[in-house]
Amino acid sequence: MQRIRSFFKTFSDRYLSTSGQVTRIIFFAVIALLLVVGSFAGFYWYDRFYSPQQSVEQITVAQAEQAVQADPTNLKTRLVLAETYLVYGRYEDALSHATQVFTEDPSLQGSWLVMGVASYFIGKPADAITPLTNYVDAFKDEEMPALDKRLQEASYYLGLSYLDLKQPDKAILPLEQTVGWSQLDADAMYKLGLAYAGVKRYEDAVNMYAKAISFVPNFAEAYQAMADAYDLGGKPELGDYARGMLAYSKKDYPAALKLLLKSAKAFPDYAPIFAGLGLTYEAQNDLVNAKASFETAVTLDPNNYTAKRGIERVVALLNK
Amino acid sequence: MTTPELDEIDTAPTPEIDAPQTPDIETPPTPGQEEEEKKRRVLLLVLLFLLLCLCASGCLFLRYILKPAPITDIVPVAPVQGIPPTYVKMITGVDGPMGVAVSPDAQRLYVSESNGDRLVKVFDRDGKLLLSFFPPGTTKTNRNPTYIAVGPDGRVYLSEHYNHVIDIFDADGNFLDAIIDRDMTLTRFLATKSSTILVPGSLFYYDNISKQVFYQAPGGNPRGLPGPERAEWNPLGLRFDTEGNLMITNLVAGKHEVLIFPAASLKKDLSKFTPKFQEFGTEGKENGQFAFPNSVVRDKKGNYYVSDGNNGRISAWSSDRIYQSFFGFGSSEQTLNLPRGAWMDNKDHLHIADAVGSAIRVYDVSGAEPAFLYNFGEFGVSEGYLNFPVDITLDSTGRVYIADRENNRIDIWSY
Numbered sequence: 001m002q003r004i005r006s007f008f009k010t011f012s013d014r015y016l017s018t019s020g021q022v023t024r025i026i027f028f029a030v031i032a033l034l035l036v037v038g039s040f041a042g043f044y045w046y047d048r049f050y051s052p053q054q055s056v057e058q059i060t061v062a063q064a065e066q067a068v069q070a071d072p073t074n075l076k077t078r079l080v081l082a083e084t085y086l087v088y089g090r091y092e093d094a095l096s097h098a099t100q101v102f103t104e105d106p107s108l109q110g111s112w113l114v115m116g117v118a119s120y121f122i123g124k125p126a127d128a129i130t131p132l133t134n135y136v137d138a139f140k141d142e143e144m145p146a147l148d149k150r151l152q153e154a155s156y157y158l159g160l161s162y163l164d165l166k167q168p169d170k171a172i173l174p175l176e177q178t179v180g181w182s183q184l185d186a187d188a189m190y191k192l193g194l195a196y197a198g199v200k201r202y203e204d205a206v207n208m209y210a211k212a213i214s215f216v217p218n219f220a221e222a223y224q225a226m227a228d229a230y231d232l233g234g235k236p237e238l239g240d241y242a243r244g245m246l247a248y249s250k251k252d253y254p255a256a257l258k259l260l261l262k263s264a265k266a267f268p269d270y271a272p273i274f275a276g277l278g279l280t281y282e283a284q285n286d287l288v289n290a291k292a293s294f295e296t297a298v299t300l301d302p303n304n305y306t307a308k309r310g311i312e313r314v315v316a317l318l319n320k
Numbered sequence: 321m322t323t324p325e326l327d328e329i330d331t332a333p334t335p336e337i338d339a340p341q342t343p344d345i346e347t348p349p350t351p352g353q354e355e356e357e358k359k360r361r362v363l364l365l366v367l368l369f370l371l372l373c374l375c376a377s378g379c380l381f382l383r384y385i386l387k388p389a390p391i392t393d394i395v396p397v398a399p400v401q402g403i404p405p406t407y408v409k410m411i412t413g414v415d416g417p418m419g420v421a422v423s424p425d426a427q428r429l430y431v432s433e434s435n436g437d438r439l440v441k442v443f444d445r446d447g448k449l450l451l452s453f454f455p456p457g458t459t460k461t462n463r464n465p466t467y468i469a470v471g472p473d474g475r476v477y478l479s480e481h482y483n484h485v486i487d488i489f490d491a492d493g494n495f496l497d498a499i500i501d502r503d504m505t506l507t508r509f510l511a512t513k514s515s516t517i518l519v520p521g522s523l524f525y526y527d528n529i530s531k532q533v534f535y536q537a538p539g540g541n542p543r544g545l546p547g548p549e550r551a552e553w554n555p556l557g558l559r560f561d562t563e564g565n566l567m568i569t570n571l572v573a574g575k576h577e578v579l580i581f582p583a584a585s586l587k588k589d590l591s592k593f594t595p596k597f598q599e600f601g602t603e604g605k606e607n608g609q610f611a612f613p614n615s616v617v618r619d620k621k622g623n624y625y626v627s628d629g630n631n632g633r634i635s636a637w638s639s640d641r642i643y644q645s646f647f648g649f650g651s652s653e654q655t656l657n658l659p660r661g662a663w664m665d666n667k668d669h670l671h672i673a674d675a676v677g678s679a680i681r682v683y684d685v686s687g688a689e690p691a692f693l694y695n696f697g698e699f700g701v702s703e704g705y706l707n708f709p710v711d712i713t714l715d716s717t718g719r720v721y722i723a724d725r726e727n728n729r730i731d732i733w734s735y
Binding site for chain 2: 018022036040056057
């Protein structure tokens with residue numbers, strides 16, 4: 001004990017007797033603390049979150065690039081590389097390689113698809129029209145177009161290219177084909193609605209938006225477009241319904257309720273309004289009103305799926 | 321050589337001088353000294369604080385190296401709520417992973433496949449494939465591994481849905497036994513129905529097509545015995561609680577239920593398997609009923625939580641198996657679409673793999689009422705995204721393993 005005390009006294013006299021000495025020791029202590037904390041933080045991050053693994057994208061692109069390097073004259077491997085670039089959003093590279101393939105062998109139809117889609121994403125929809133039209137024409141009469149995702153992709157981007165070129169009349173056919181082949185594609189339905197609205201076929205547009213919304217109930221853009229179509233089509237009260245659902249999709253429930261109630265007053269026989277009211281009440285945990293609204297919707301339209309599912313949920317929660 | 325001058329000085333007598341006597345009173349410190357002393361004391365306090373911090377961080381570092389865990393688990397402060405884990409990496413090379421489990425030392429990962437060769441694959445912590453195995457007497461066409469769990473003793477339990485058995489393996493995949501009915505193991509069945517003594521290396525298994533138990537001594541011919549009547553046995557989900565009790569979901573028509581096998585019945589000789597199991601639940605949509613329950617987990621208070629698959633909810637039961645309530649049901653982002661695998665962490669945070677919602681939903685069940693905490697993961701095929709996640713497990717270091725079925729991989733996240 002005496003020794004320890006003596007040690008501390010000596011240490012204190014030698015290193016801690018003046019504020020200058022203490023400041024120096026503090027400096028070293030701060031350095032040591034930073035080193036320990038920094039090492040711990042680094043080790044913690046490395047141990048828990050660091051992964052030397054390459055991403056799927058890196059591995060896939062590297063494999064496709066190696067295949068082309070191994071045999072630069074093989075157009076099929078080059079086309080695979082172009083498709084890989086397209087999948088991972090490297091549109092310029094995709095277009096460059098697909099164009100090379102097309103120049104060497106225009107009969108390789110995959111290059112048409114890559115050129116068209118890449119051109120669309122680069123912002124050159126005019127360049128996308130010819131290759132995509134050729135691709136769609138080549139495959140649209142095959143036995144089962146509904147199973148051909150590439151055909152659907154070509155047709156969809158052909159429609160979008162026409163929409164970007166402000167030619168909604170020409171966009172309608174490819175988008176109708178897409179919706180016909182891929183009957184669950186809510187995006188294609190929405191775009192087809194825009195094309196219809198572009199040629200003032202507002203009723204068709206509203207139907208298409210409604211179809212898209214039935215698959216994606218929170219499809220904010222579709223609600224907005226529907227509201228616009230109702231307004232332009234001379235039915236602003238139903239526009240309130242669409243705006244109410246837009247507010248619902250944005251979780252602004254008080255605004256949604258206000259607009260939907262107004263719309264319900266104007267159209268007391270329109271089931272979707274009451275289904276929307278039910279959803280809004282449910283979101284606000286007003287289960288009694290939600291149940292009543294869903295039931296009204298089902299009375300008006302016994303096939304309203306949203307309302308039927310809503311009743312099941314609300315009843316279960318009420319019986320909890 | 322000497323220096324005469326120095327010699328003279330050394331030898332010269334020192335004159336006696338009467339030094340003035342110092343008075344025995346301390347001289348008061350000057351204001352400058354006082355200020356200096358005050359400053360020194362403050363700096364000493366700062367130094368003391370820094371040294372304490374240094375010690376604490378050093379101890380923390382050492383503690384982490386010895387037993388890795390999330391910092392929120394190590395630092396003794398109030399638990400931080402609502403921080404979801406971070407995506408780390410994935411393990412590929414699994415075909416339709418259905419179940420995922422971790423060894424007690426967190427060094428081995430067991431994955432059951434529902435497609436391809438339908439194997440159980442074992443990976444190390446870095447994702448390197450160590451070995452694979454499958455239930456004896458099966459081929460890829462007549463086995464269907466589903467959920468998997470590792471007991472406190474390191475034994476691996478595999479729910480095999482084609483033959484309706486729970487296969488038991490050692491940590492290296494050597495087959496030990498199988499639970500072939502609510503109160504029957506293969507070894508017990510053979511011990512009671514046959515005079516044959518199972519020698520090491522014997523092959524034995526239950527075959528659901530012929531409803532027979534087969535056994536074959538090394539070098540001998542296979543023999544079959546009519547298996548037990550199994551009207552009430554169709555196991556699916558498997559989990560162990562912290563006491564080592566095995567909790568399974570049993571999907572007999574009209575009787576979707578939870579069975580709890582006490583730890584003691586699994587520790588002793590399985591050829592004497594006569595468990596005093598507990599059961600609760602029936603099939604249906606009402607409160608206290610199940611529709612394809614997948615996983616059962618327990619909180620610290622001993623309450624049970626069942627992922628009630630086709631009812632789209634979590635069913636909560638008290639520790640004495642009385643139905644309490646349900647939660648996670650509805651149409652918002654905080655609710656479940658198709659809850660499958662479940663895991664309870666050491667903070668009573670319930671993690672649910674929502675297969676159709678393609679997300680992991682986390683609820684805090686430590687309070688009086690279950691509270692939604694956060695989701696992590698969302699639908700997609702790129703890294704860090706989920707596509708029909710069906711099972712989840714956490715290890716002691718805070719790593720989260722997700723069986724991402726349709727992406728054919730195990731996703732690793734970390735708290």
